[in-house]
Amino acid sequence: MTATTYGAGTTTKTAQPFHSVPAVDGLPFIEEAGKVAPKDARQLSKLFFDRLQTLEEGTAAYSYARSTLIEMNMSLVRFAARRFRGRGPEEMEDILQVGTIGLIKAIDRFDLSREVEFTTFAVPYIVGEMKRFFRDTSWAVHVPRRLQELRVELAKARDHLTAVLDAPPTVAELAAYLEITEEDVIEGLVASNGYTAGSIDVPAGGDEGEDAGRSYTDTIGAPDPAMELVEDFHALAPMLGKLDDRERLILQLRFGQEMTQAEIGAELGYSQMHVSRLISRTLAKLRAGMLTEA
Numbered sequence: 001m002t003a004t005t006y007g008a009g010t011t012t013k014t015a016q017p018f019h020s021v022p023a024v025d026g027l028p029f030i031e032e033a034g035k036v037a038p039k040d041a042r043q044l045s046k047l048f049f050d051r052l053q054t055l056e057e058g059t060a061a062y063s064y065a066r067s068t069l070i071e072m073n074m075s076l077v078r079f080a081a082r083r084f085r086g087r088g089p090e091e092m093e094d095i096l097q098v099g100t101i102g103l104i105k106a107i108d109r110f111d112l113s114r115e116v117e118f119t120t121f122a123v124p125y126i127v128g129e130m131k132r133f134f135r136d137t138s139w140a141v142h143v144p145r146r147l148q149e150l151r152v153e154l155a156k157a158r159d160h161l162t163a164v165l166d167a168p169p170t171v172a173e174l175a176a177y178l179e180i181t182e183e184d185v186i187e188g189l190v191a192s193n194g195y196t197a198g199s200i201d202v203p204a205g206g207d208e209g210e211d212a213g214r215s216y217t218d219t220i221g222a223p224d225p226a227m228e229l230v231e232d233f234h235a236l237a238p239m240l241g242k243l244d245d246r247e248r249l250i251l252q253l254r255f256g257q258e259m260t261q262a263e264i265g266a267e268l269g270y271s272q273m274h275v276s277r278l279i280s281r282t283l284a285k286l287r288a289g290m291l292t293e294a
Contacts, residue, residue, distance in 0.1 A: 027051055027064065033071035041072040042119065048072075049112050069107050070100070076119060077103050080126045084134075095130055102129030150188035153178060232290070239289045247282045254279060 027048065030036065036044065048065050055062040077099035084095055106122035114121070135148060157177050161169035171189075175182045240248065253259045253267065261275045268275070 027061070027068075030068055030072070033068045034074055036072050038075050041075065042117070045069060045072060045118050046112065049110060049118070053112070066107065070104060073103060073107070073118070073122065074100070076122055077126055080123055080130065083127075084130060094133065098129045098133040099126045102126035105129070147188055150184070154185065154188050235290055236286065239286050242289075243282065243285075247278070250275065250278055251282060 028044075030044070048069050052062065052065045052069070055065060077096055080099055080102075081092065081095050085092070102125040103122060106118070106125040109125075110118055110121055154174060157174055158169060161173055161177060165173070169177070171182050171185050175185045178185070240251075243251070250264060250268075253264045254261070259267070261272045261279070264270070265272045265275045270278075
């Protein structure tokens with residue numbers, strides 16, 4: 001394949017994947033922009049950036065120039081992603097995606113008049129998007145950015161003071177070193193617990209003993225005895241609706257407000273004995289109704 005040499009009006013042989021016929025508004029048509037070598041991409045990018053500044057946004061020519069710049073410079077994203085390869089292959093696709101966002105931002109903000117190489121300008125944008133991605137997604141529990149940044153400062157301070165003092169620093173020592181309050185230190189340390197989270201399905205014990213093979217799910221919590229009352233409450237609800245106003249009021253005072261029989265009598269003008277009989281009679285009615293339903 002050949003590439004047009006612009007200005008001279010001649011063509012020269014090249015191994016790069018673009019044609020000799022100008023595509024749009026004097027720009028060469030690059031068939032596989034992602035395969036352009038980095039050295040050639042730098043030269044072609046200058047041409048495309050220069051043309052991009054004169055094209056009207058939204059036109060076919062502008063879209064072609066912009067998309068070609070993105071494809072030609074994807075090697076910058078892959079280069080920046082190498083420093084994060086320790087994160088594991090499962091995260092690499094996300095890292096490349098957010099890095100591409102940084103590349104697009106750099107392309108949209110780049111100006112040739114600054115007389116700086118595009119690669120120098122773009123890499124901080126790309127790496128910045130990747131770091132922002134880690135900051136926003138790495139925490140198991142979402143915490144404010146202020147506390148995320150404080151966690152990093154506390155970790156550095158703790159390592160430094162441990163080396164200097166030959167012992168783990170206290171909260172007061174961390175606060176004095178960072179020139180913040182002890183309350184801020186405590187808040188940052190508590191927030192640090194949200195950085196990672198373990199699964200409750202992970203085995204809690206070793207290979208031997210009574211906890212062998214048991215997960216945290218099996219060892220925490222206990223049966224709620226109130227669960228056995230759910231069906232009883234469900235059956236009781238319509239029967240309470242059949243009581244008269246006085247019966248419901250007495251039950252509300254006795255079991256809702258936990259008033260004594262004497263207090264209920266004083267409230268309603270009844271004797272304690274009469275209140276006792278009313279409660280017993282009402283409870284017997286409800287009990288008989290539930291046994292009938294069962």
